[in-house]
Amino acid sequence: MTHAARAIPSVRQPIALAVLALGACSALHAAEFKAGDWDLSVGGIVNAYYTTASCTGSQNFTTPVVALATKATGCGGADGVTTVGNGLLPNVLSIGGKTKQEGYDISATLMVGSAVATSSAIGQNSVVDVRQGFFTFGNADMGTVKLGRDYGIFGANAILTDMTLVGVGSPTNLTQNGRVSLGHIGAGYSYLGHYGQIAYTAPAMGAVTISGGLMSPVNNTLGASAATAKRSPQVQLQAAVKLDMGKVWIGGKQQKFEGTTDSFTMHGVELGTSMNFGAFGLLANVQSGKSLGVWSDADNPGQKQVNTLLQGTYQATAKAKLGLSYGISKMKKMDSTVDSNLKSNANTTVGLYYGLTKSVTLVTEVSNTQSKNFGGEKAKQKGLALGGILFF
Secondary structure (H helix, E strand, O other): OOHHHOOOOOOHHHHHHHHHHHHHHOOOOOEEEEEOOEEEEEEEEEEEEEEEEEEEEOOOOOOHHHOOOOHHHHOOOOOEEEEEEOOOOOEEEEEEEEEEEOOEEEEEEEEEEEOOOOOOOOOOOOOOEEEEEEEEEEEOOOEEEEEEEEEOOOOHHHHHHOHHHHOOEOOOHHHHOOOOOOEOEOOOEOOOOEEEEEEEEOOOEOOEEEEEEEEOOOOOOOOOOOEEEOOOOEEEEEEEEEEOOEEEEEEEEEEEEEEOOOEEEEEEEEEEEEEEEOOEEEEEEEEEEEOOOOOOOOOOOOOEEEEEEEEEEEEOOOOEEEEEEEEEEEEOOOOOOOOOOEEEEEEEEEEEEEEOOOOEEEEEEEEEEEEEEOOOOEEEEEEEEEEEEEEO
């Protein structure tokens, strides 16, 4: 898979939060068994969606890969495209273990993912997507330390509460053919990423939880200007407050980069909330910063950016949930910006999520994605997704 197809979640935490996001539409049923002092578990995700998309409008973008609605990115270089592939989540096998030793709670998680769609009918589908491989130790008095590879802290609440996590969102062919779709990545939030990390979650202080992590610094992987990590690690922080109707969170991230012509620092802040009022659910999340990246860290070096995600859901019946989400990622023009540079990506998705059984959810989504450049030109993608997801 190319670096351009970098996108989306895996098991343990994502499964649990996806289940919560669906309410009565899904349930997590990992197999659990004892092995000496250890409680072991095996669980996973399998999903597939028939997606069809059409792309129209201007193709005049300096870096087409980050403009989601173009023919090159959204429709595989054509006016339209059909794919039977993954949604925002890959297919996943997750193995976990936990125990208690000498007063410490200890756990480990290993996740292995794979994709459904490829461009060959005879080639091996051999891309293995390992996003999690970490262990934790701690207790109620000291908090919890995490060591290994896992998702980032910044942006986690946005993507893991996004209704399209169990669906497709933007059916971006460039990433879905060989990996996964994008949901609202690049059109509502930047990808949360997966990093080698040392992270810490402090003991709960009433309703308040504070987490932070030192992430192995990364290079930027997209965009027109290559930049590499400097010596200092990436730092991510988050504080969350649990409320009766939901929660509120605030977070931040920072990393220094060495560019081909100069150095710069990626930094951003995030504020969001997820609330439930009976059958209604609301999500609002805003990310603001510099060099945050359209898709991934610092793929837009030096550029100021604001990502906004708004979502409303309604639990219409015990099995059916309706949802409407809108996300937009907007760039600010710099002195060196040319008219063909990306100005914004926006995606609107309407979805129906139906719990066929406690493990299987059927999904129908209709989406509209639009990309604009600073010259006022637009590219448009219209998409339809039909399929389902299994949690086991």
